[in-house]
Amino acid sequence: MSIPNTPYKIYLEENEIPKFWYNVRADMKTKPAPLLNPGTLKPMTAEDLAPVFCEELVAQELNDTDREIPIPQEIQDFYKMYRPSPLTHAVFLEKALDTPAHIYYKFEGNNTSGSHKLNSAIAQAYYAKKQGLKGVTTETGAGQWGTALSMACAFFGLDCRVYMVKVSYEQKPFRREVMRTYGAAVTPSPSDTTEIGRKILAEHPGTTGSLGCAISEAVEAAVSNEGYRYVLGSVLNQVLLHQSVIGLETQAALKKYGIKPDVIIGCAGGGSNLGGLISPFMGEKLRGEADYDIIAVEPASCPSLTRGRFVYDFCDTGMVTPLAKMYTLGHDFIPSANHAGGLRYHGMSPILSQLYHDGYMRAVSVEQTSVFKAAEMFARTEGILPAPESSHAIRAAIDEALKCRETGEEKTIVFGLTGTGYFDMVAYEQFNNGTMRDYIPTDADLEKGFASIPKIDL
Amino acid sequence: MSIPNTPYKIYLEENEIPKFWYNVRADMKTKPAPLLNPGTLKPMTAEDLAPVFCEELVAQELNDTDREIPIPQEIQDFYKMYRPSPLTHAVFLEKALDTPAHIYYKFEGNNTSGSHKLNSAIAQAYYAKKQGLKGVTTETGAGQWGTALSMACAFFGLDCRVYMVKVSYEQKPFRREVMRTYGAAVTPSPSDTTEIGRKILAEHPGTTGSLGCAISEAVEAAVSNEGYRYVLGSVLNQVLLHQSVIGLETQAALKKYGIKPDVIIGCAGGGSNLGGLISPFMGEKLRGEADYDIIAVEPASCPSLTRGRFVYDFCDTGMVTPLAKMYTLGHDFIPSANHAGGLRYHGMSPILSQLYHDGYMRAVSVEQTSVFKAAEMFARTEGILPAPESSHAIRAAIDEALKCRETGEEKTIVFGLTGTGYFDMVAYEQFNNGTMRDYIPTDADLEKGFASIPKIDL
Numbered sequence: 001m002s003i004p005n006t007p008y009k010i011y012l013e014e015n016e017i018p019k020f021w022y023n024v025r026a027d028m029k030t031k032p033a034p035l036l037n038p039g040t041l042k043p044m045t046a047e048d049l050a051p052v053f054c055e056e057l058v059a060q061e062l063n064d065t066d067r068e069i070p071i072p073q074e075i076q077d078f079y080k081m082y083r084p085s086p087l088t089h090a091v092f093l094e095k096a097l098d099t100p101a102h103i104y105y106k107f108e109g110n111n112t113s114g115s116h117k118l119n120s121a122i123a124q125a126y127y128a129k130k131q132g133l134k135g136v137t138t139e140t141g142a143g144q145w146g147t148a149l150s151m152a153c154a155f156f157g158l159d160c161r162v163y164m165v166k167v168s169y170e171q172k173p174f175r176r177e178v179m180r181t182y183g184a185a186v187t188p189s190p191s192d193t194t195e196i197g198r199k200i201l202a203e204h205p206g207t208t209g210s211l212g213c214a215i216s217e218a219v220e221a222a223v224s225n226e227g228y229r230y231v232l233g234s235v236l237n238q239v240l241l242h243q244s245v246i247g248l249e250t251q252a253a254l255k256k257y258g259i260k261p262d263v264i265i266g267c268a269g270g271g272s273n274l275g276g277l278i279s280p281f282m283g284e285k286l287r288g289e290a291d292y293d294i295i296a297v298e299p300a301s302c303p304s305l306t307r308g309r310f311v312y313d314f315c316d317t318g319m320v321t322p323l324a325k326m327y328t329l330g331h332d333f334i335p336s337a338n339h340a341g342g343l344r345y346h347g348m349s350p351i352l353s354q355l356y357h358d359g360y361m362r363a364v365s366v367e368q369t370s371v372f373k374a375a376e377m378f379a380r381t382e383g384i385l386p387a388p389e390s391s392h393a394i395r396a397a398i399d400e401a402l403k404c405r406e407t408g409e410e411k412t413i414v415f416g417l418t419g420t421g422y423f424d425m426v427a428y429e430q431f432n433n434g435t436m437r438d439y440i441p442t443d444a445d446l447e448k449g450f451a452s453i454p455k456i457d458l
Numbered sequence: 459m460s461i462p463n464t465p466y467k468i469y470l471e472e473n474e475i476p477k478f479w480y481n482v483r484a485d486m487k488t489k490p491a492p493l494l495n496p497g498t499l500k501p502m503t504a505e506d507l508a509p510v511f512c513e514e515l516v517a518q519e520l521n522d523t524d525r526e527i528p529i530p531q532e533i534q535d536f537y538k539m540y541r542p543s544p545l546t547h548a549v550f551l552e553k554a555l556d557t558p559a560h561i562y563y564k565f566e567g568n569n570t571s572g573s574h575k576l577n578s579a580i581a582q583a584y585y586a587k588k589q590g591l592k593g594v595t596t597e598t599g600a601g602q603w604g605t606a607l608s609m610a611c612a613f614f615g616l617d618c619r620v621y622m623v624k625v626s627y628e629q630k631p632f633r634r635e636v637m638r639t640y641g642a643a644v645t646p647s648p649s650d651t652t653e654i655g656r657k658i659l660a661e662h663p664g665t666t667g668s669l670g671c672a673i674s675e676a677v678e679a680a681v682s683n684e685g686y687r688y689v690l691g692s693v694l695n696q697v698l699l700h701q702s703v704i705g706l707e708t709q710a711a712l713k714k715y716g717i718k719p720d721v722i723i724g725c726a727g728g729g730s731n732l733g734g735l736i737s738p739f740m741g742e743k744l745r746g747e748a749d750y751d752i753i754a755v756e757p758a759s760c761p762s763l764t765r766g767r768f769v770y771d772f773c774d775t776g777m778v779t780p781l782a783k784m785y786t787l788g789h790d791f792i793p794s795a796n797h798a799g800g801l802r803y804h805g806m807s808p809i810l811s812q813l814y815h816d817g818y819m820r821a822v823s824v825e826q827t828s829v830f831k832a833a834e835m836f837a838r839t840e841g842i843l844p845a846p847e848s849s850h851a852i853r854a855a856i857d858e859a860l861k862c863r864e865t866g867e868e869k870t871i872v873f874g875l876t877g878t879g880y881f882d883m884v885a886y887e888q889f890n891n892g893t894m895r896d897y898i899p900t901d902a903d904l905e906k907g908f909a910s911i912p913k914i915d916l
Contacts, residue, residue: 007471007472008472008538008539009538013465014465014466078841080465080467081466081550081841092539092613111841112837112842112878112880151841154838155838155841173883174883174884177883177886177890178843178880178886180886180887180890181837181843181886181890182837183838376639379570379612379639379640380609380612380613380640383536383539383540383569383609383613422570422636422881425631425636426632428635428639429638432635432638
């Protein structure tokens with residue numbers, strides 16, 4: 001197979017930025033299972049969700065029939081600040097690998113939030129503003145989502161309250177300062193600003209916090225303050241919908257040069273990037289128009305797809321959220337502290353979980369030292385220092401390209417490069433010093449997490 | 459004056475990346491004065507410079523007649539990784555300022571080195587490789603240049619030894635780790651790896667180093683190791699030549715949409731960015747083809763153009779370099795430690811110094827709290843967190859745009875956004891906390907620096 005002579009970086013024109021998000025649920029024969037009210041075990045209704053989420057976002061969350069959702073003009077305008085993002089032909093990486101494969105990556109890191117998270121943050125902030133709200137609350141761990149939301153709220157003049165896991169707040173002061181520069185109020189969690197925070201502090205003095213706790217505080221802050229709602233950067237259907245802009249641009253850029261991908265690869269934590277990247281390609285596959293080898297890459301230390309269970313579970317550790325049917329390691333599962341990157345979520349987007357369950361995609365897990373080896377090679381050949389999360393996809397893309405070197409196949413591989421690693425240098429320092437370690441949970445470790453899955457009979 | 463309907467971001471096509479650098483010296487009636495050998499006070503010859511710099515770079519340093527210098531194909535290929543850089547119409551900033559001015563910025567921060575420094579680093583590494591050298595040495599303060607050089611050396615498989623000012627080495631571990639990820643050997647300066655370093659350590663135990671000391675160590679390491687040369691990221695004529703790629707792209711993008719700038723603004727430390735951005739426009743001005751209001755912006759704490767003297771001085775504190783005729787505060791001048799950004803150099807590119815002296819450009823100085831206010835406004839409206847250095851240009855551009863609001867003039871303002879501030883969050887934290895202070899040297903402070911200027915009679 002010969003490849004057309006493309007530029008190294010394929011930039012769409014500004015007027016080729018998508019004007020609709022693509023809703024993959026519309027093409028799914030088996031829809032993702034609905035969120036359940038944990039009290040009644042009945043599907044969550046719009047009324048149930050309205051106190052927590054903005055109205056328009058509730059509608060998007062529940063909409064599994066409309067294939068295209070128009071992107072409001074204000075969001076399209078904001079997208080122009082940092083989109084279209086480049087689809088890059090990784091010619092220098094190909095050369096270093098001596099592979100007949102053709103490798104392309106969609107790079108979402110060329111914005112100050114440093115990742116794809118901004119695609120959904122701006123949409124969620126817009127709908128909050130449109131509803132006349134005063135502000136939004138959220139949690140952040142590593143800080144990519146919090147940064148993106150802070151930028152989005154600054155743009156629309158919306159108050160932004162971020163509960164940042166205390167250990168990150170202290171260890172990642174630079175992320176915190178970026179959010180503050182964008183005007184966000186950043187609170188280390190657990191804090192004394194919420195009832196649940198005070199309770200946790202009383203029970204566990206000196207705790208450094210967890211994402212589960214931060215979610216609980218953010219939700220409480222939203223429902224107990226007039227004019228506020230809670231927003232979330234992954235897992236939810238609405239987030240995958242907004243992130244479809246990644247896949248739509250990728251599809252358009254490939255089509256423009258007559259390139260047909262064979263393999264599409266993305267890293268997977270809660271699923272926001274992977275779901276966005278693959279959505280339109282998955283749509284073609286679901287409609288029987290094309291076939292692609294779609295690969296989710298997860299860390300061996302947090303293997304929700306490859307070793308988890310497809311059941312109803314809470315979305316958070318604190319059990320304040322609805323139940324979602326998804327691949328999960330149990331909401332009490334906590335990945336080894338030595339795991340450097342993100343992708344530490346115990347569950348997985350219900351959409352991706354259903355697609356995986358139905359055999360439309362496969363999943364691989366990779367260990368972090370091999371991930372950082374791939375990151376180093378990528379940085380040195382392609383000139384971009386990748387985020388640890390993104391580097392999981394790089395690892396899998398390199399592995400596929402090396403298989404092609406063995407077989408001689410000229411496959412076209414497309415992967416999502418979600419972001420940059422400028423705020424992850426502590427992990428790179430471990431790798432550079434040779435002190436980074438791998439960790440794979442034993443079956444017994446996993447059983448402890450599975451034990452937290454609620455025993456419900458549907 | 460009405461402005462054509464341009465895209466928000468103007469990207470040139472890949473085949474529009476310049477194939478020649480523009481050498482502004484060819485169009486200067488009064489050439490910049492030659493570097494002098496401090497021993498003989500005679501102009502430095504190619505033979506004098508050869509032990510320190512690569513042959514081809516010596517030729518470029520001394521060439522003040524050829525208007526165009528071809529960019530070797532290997533460098534053009536590397537440029538494709540992160541160039542063309544976007545020229546962005548700052549529509550959101552214009553709206554926030556409520557100004558009739560049209561503001562455009564050339565953004566050089568979309569690469570892992572985070573700045574324009576890569577444009578010259580890759581050229582210098584290429585010529586070192588071509589000459590069959592083993593490696594290069596350099597110094598770095600804040601770390602942008604060291605990072606850029608590390609990336610360039612990794613690409614060509616060249617050894618890279620960076621002497622990093624000790625206080626930065628300790629306070630900016632993340633910059634250090636980026637360089638190490640690219641395979642560079644980073645040594646805190648002063649160190650015991652050089653004679654001058656050992657001498658300084660013996661005389662000043664516990665010193666946290668200075669750029670002058672790091673230059674001395676880097677030069678010694680180059681001349682005393684077989685197969686090594688010294689490279690530098692600013693001030694030199696060769697650096698301004700390589701950086702002309704910024705201005706050439708800017709000029710091409712503006713021409714493509716029929717936009718004629720009235721004002722061109724760049725921040726100025728040693729002059730690498732400003733010189734590169736303005737070169738082709740200055741060429742038009744020197745040839746009498748067009749007129750532009752060209753503004754250098756420097757910090758009030760280190761005002762070499764606005765308050766310095768146009769005389770021969772050493773390029774470094776350690777007096778190991780040749781003498782250059784330039785605007786200088788004296789090589790012993792050290793700007794206040796509380797100054798957050800870069801732009802701390804005591805001198806200025808001899809090319810820019812001559813042009814300023816001859817009245818082809820003007821200079822303004824700005825105080826750092828007002829610079830960070832401009833940075834914050836820019837970050838919130840345009841979505842990019844700027845480097846403190848770049849923010850000096852933002853400040854001046856905003857000031858010009860506000861003048862237009864007063865006068866009603868529809869001026870077109872173009873400024874250089876040299877890089878991102880992701881590794882400068884300590885400074886942003888000071889600003890966010892309200893603890894940042896301004897500092898303007900008194901005349902008496904300046905006199906102390908001027909006293910170090912060598913008394914030579916030519």
